[in-house]
Amino acid sequence: MRTIASCVEEILLAQPFLEEAISRNIVNYSALANELVDPITEMLRKPVKSGAIMMALRRYSPPKDLGNSVRLKRVLNNLGDITVRSNLSNYTYKNSTTLFESHAKVINKIGDKSNIFYAFTRGIHESNIVISSSEQNHIDAIFINEQQIGLQNHLSAISINLPADNTKIAGLYYQIFKRLAWEGITLYEVVSTTNEFTVLVEEGYVNKAFSAIKRLHS
Structure with missing residues (x-):
């Protein structure tokens, strides 16, 4: 009852x-x-x-307040470098049997160019490509036969290097999302690997988002 x-x-x-x-x-x-x-x-x-x-x-x-966890505080105080990349575009395509072939062509095209930001995420029904806007002509040509669902330009990526034991700390991502939400920052996309966490925001939010993430150290 x-x-x-x-x-x-x-x-x-x-x-x-x-x-x-x-x-x-x-x-x-x-x-x-x-x-x-x-x-x-x-x-x-x-x-x-x-x-x-x-x-x-x-x-x-x-x-229990996760913010008071000793281990969580230690991780937040030891976040690694925070890197900002601007002038990015986000493409969304419907999944198809040929999408990976197109993806492979992009990888061959950009090679190991360190100045090019590139991230590929495959979902159940659609896939996202985040790439430096300077490569738009190449993407348009390579994916010309794929069904494009969306395109967003003028994005920036903020990448955070996480300590090696971050996967064992409950509430770490919550603290990051909470701080950004408190600041009224809308996340356009989130990309992560084991020890690296990246948020994509519209360029107008990047300075505010960067400052909010920096304050996680305090």
Whole structure:
């Protein structure tokens, strides 16, 4: 049977920023309880009082704060180099039996040119190519027979080198995404390898995103 406490927990779990604010004791419980009267009344299908909700909020025990994890803090303080690459384009193509052949042609074309940014991601139904915009003519020619779903220009990539044990640290990506979300930064694409994490943003956000990621060290 649903209770006020279970409704409060359900709402907080769906809003991690709010849950974190409660764990840091920076929430006005009385004001929040008043805000939750209507949704909890609807969930329980009976009138509830803000005082009962406030009591449930004060008794709520959020999961252990990942931000206070010693191991997580150590990893965040030891993030490697942060590299920014601008003037990138993102192509999206429908998967086909010939898409990998086209992909191979691109690899042969760019070879080992270190000045060219290139990332290829294959999903179930579509694939993405992120590449330096200077190579657009080559991409257009090579993929001319593929079904293009989307194209976005004027993107920048911010790549972060992660410590070797990053895969054993719970909450690492959450901390990165949380910081970017708090800053109102929209991510256009995310690409990662075992020890490297890259976010793509529109060029207008790159300085703000770079600063937000740098502050993860603090």
